[in-house]
Amino acid sequence: MTADPLAASDRPRVFGAAYSVYVRIVRLALAEKGVEHELVPVDVFAAEGVPPGYLDRQPFGRIPAFEHGDFTLYETAAIVRYIDEAFDGPPLQPVDLRQRARCNQILSIADAYAYRSLVWGIYVERVERPAEGRAADEARIAAALPCARTCLAAMSDLMGGNVWLAGATLSLADLYLAAMVDYFVQAPEGRAMLAEYGRLAAWWSRMAARPSMAATRPD
Numbered sequence: 001m002t003a004d005p006l007a008a009s010d011r012p013r014v015f016g017a018a019y020s021v022y023v024r025i026v027r028l029a030l031a032e033k034g035v036e037h038e039l040v041p042v043d044v045f046a047a048e049g050v051p052p053g054y055l056d057r058q059p060f061g062r063i064p065a066f067e068h069g070d071f072t073l074y075e076t077a078a079i080v081r082y083i084d085e086a087f088d089g090p091p092l093q094p095v096d097l098r099q100r101a102r103c104n105q106i107l108s109i110a111d112a113y114a115y116r117s118l119v120w121g122i123y124v125e126r127v128e129r130p131a132e133g134r135a136a137d138e139a140r141i142a143a144a145l146p147c148a149r150t151c152l153a154a155m156s157d158l159m160g161g162n163v164w165l166a167g168a169t170l171s172l173a174d175l176y177l178a179a180m181v182d183y184f185v186q187a188p189e190g191r192a193m194l195a196e197y198g199r200l201a202a203w204w205s206r207m208a209a210r211p212s213m214a215a216t217r218p219d
């Protein structure tokens with residue numbers, strides 16, 4: 001937390017639910033910057049549908065949405081870059097041109113390929129569906145596994161010998177992947193696959209131990 005806490009009126013508001021991968025990415029960015037925020041509950045999966053009025057904040061009905069003073073924003077990649085640039089605290093985007101390009105590349109891979117395969121294809125089917133008393137869709141899991149493997153292989157290659165995914169310091173790339181991997185490793189297939197990628201498994205041990213991960217853990 002910052003030494004000089006923000007006044008309640010300056011405190012950013014994040015609209016969404018703590019269980020959401022993308023809400024967590026935003027909250028991780030705020031936690032890593034040491035910025036206090038308010039989480040305003042929005043349940044887009046409610047039986048009655050997206051709460052009335054929420055589409056004014058996020059017309060696609062997704063979470064999160066974000067507010068800082070009189071400024072509102074949606075789309076996680078835009079929100080976390082804003083957070084990084086609007087607040088003091090450790091920079092979350094590499095200054096070096098090529099490392100910054102890597103960071104952006106990893107964000108895109110996480111958005112386009114990892115979220116669907118690691119979280120929906122594997123975690124939701126293997127862990128959440130059975131917890132709800134429903135059978136896992138084995139065909140969906142089997143179909144997601146090759147893409148999950150491609151994601152882990154690509155992340156491991158891009159990371160190379162770095163301590164963090166896009167270089168020597170923590171970046172938005174780490175926050176994106178961590179929010180997804182935290183679900184993925186709850187499935188036995190996820191745990192086993194991550195263990196095959198030694199560098200990434202070591203990265204995950206470092207990442208999982210960060211206070212920001214504990215501070216944003218869903219109940």
Ligand SMILES: N[C@@H](CCC(=O)N[C@@H](CS)C(=O)NCC(=O)O)C(=O)O
Binds near residue numbers: 020022044061063064
């Ligand atoms: N492109 C959006 C994606 C956000 C997103 O997909 N959020 C999920 C929760 S993790 C959601 O709202 N899902 C609701 C739905 O699919 O209807 C962003 O980057 O913010």
